[in-house]
Amino acid sequence: MNVLGIIPARFASSRFPGKPLIDLKGKSMIQRVYEGALKATLLDTLVVATDDQRIFDEVQRFGGRVLMTQTSHLTGTDRCAEVLSHFPDHDVVINIQGDEPLVAAEQLDQLLAAFQDQEVQIATIVNPEVTHADLQNINRIKVIANARQNAIYFSRSPLPNMHYAKDPQFPWLRHIGLYAYRAKTLLDLAQLQPCALEQAESLEQLRWLYYGYQIRLVCSHIETPNIDVPADVEKVLPFL
Numbered sequence: 001m002n003v004l005g006i007i008p009a010r011f012a013s014s015r016f017p018g019k020p021l022i023d024l025k026g027k028s029m030i031q032r033v034y035e036g037a038l039k040a041t042l043l044d045t046l047v048v049a050t051d052d053q054r055i056f057d058e059v060q061r062f063g064g065r066v067l068m069t070q071t072s073h074l075t076g077t078d079r080c081a082e083v084l085s086h087f088p089d090h091d092v093v094i095n096i097q098g099d100e101p102l103v104a105a106e107q108l109d110q111l112l113a114a115f116q117d118q119e120v121q122i123a124t125i126v127n128p129e130v131t132h133a134d135l136q137n138i139n140r141i142k143v144i145a146n147a148r149q150n151a152i153y154f155s156r157s158p159l160p161n162m163h164y165a166k167d168p169q170f171p172w173l174r175h176i177g178l179y180a181y182r183a184k185t186l187l188d189l190a191q192l193q194p195c196a197l198e199q200a201e202s203l204e205q206l207r208w209l210y211y212g213y214q215i216r217l218v219c220s221h222i223e224t225p226n227i228d229v230p231a232d233v234e235k236v237l238p239f240l
Helices: 029-037 053-061 076-084 105-116 132-136 183-189 196-201 205-210 230-239
Strands: 003-009 045-050 066-068 092-095 122-127 142-145 151-155 173-182 215-219
Touching: 003 029, 003 076, 029 045, 029 053, 029 105, 045 053, 045 076, 053 066, 076 092, 076 183, 092 105, 092 183, 105 122, 105 173, 105 215, 151 205, 151 215, 173 183, 196 205, 205 215
Parallel strands: 003 045, 003 092, 045 066, 122 215
Antiparallel strands: 092 173, 122 173, 142 151, 142 173
């Protein structure tokens, strides 16, 4: 298995423009993500995918590998598919979040290990530690699994409805936004048209389920904070 790790990095973020280049105790965020991901033992190649010259120059400055991609991509999946076209000898692709400077290499390896099962097309991380507040928070994505540990549905709502439940306990799962794909599957996903479910929930993975792709759920208790808005920086600094 030849694994390609891709870190999509955009400069134009509506909530935090330029965040890949912010300084985090002497290193840019994109450098910290890159160096953390390099520690994953199952990664063969790692590259940053960007559409901004400033990010491109920064990755080259610290000695990382970087590719300039089109500005027209609507999703990180589309950007990853373009990068994959430059590495046709890779079998599996992992999409690594560019706003997690504390990225855990162990978690990347946990996800990639799922592809030892030849039936796995797509894999993603879920956390079984779900609070009542998580269930009510629309930004905490909930997942329902089947008996084969594949996803049935992702939602911002607290699924399932527990009105008829005699036992209020349920094995809820919370989604962690980290994905890996078979190379052929990723190229196929990039050709799919949006569907009504995806648009209703604003969750791209519902498009994949709608068209019949299976998503293997990998349980992990590892969770690292991301930097989404400027206020998140102070939450991360003490761990660096």
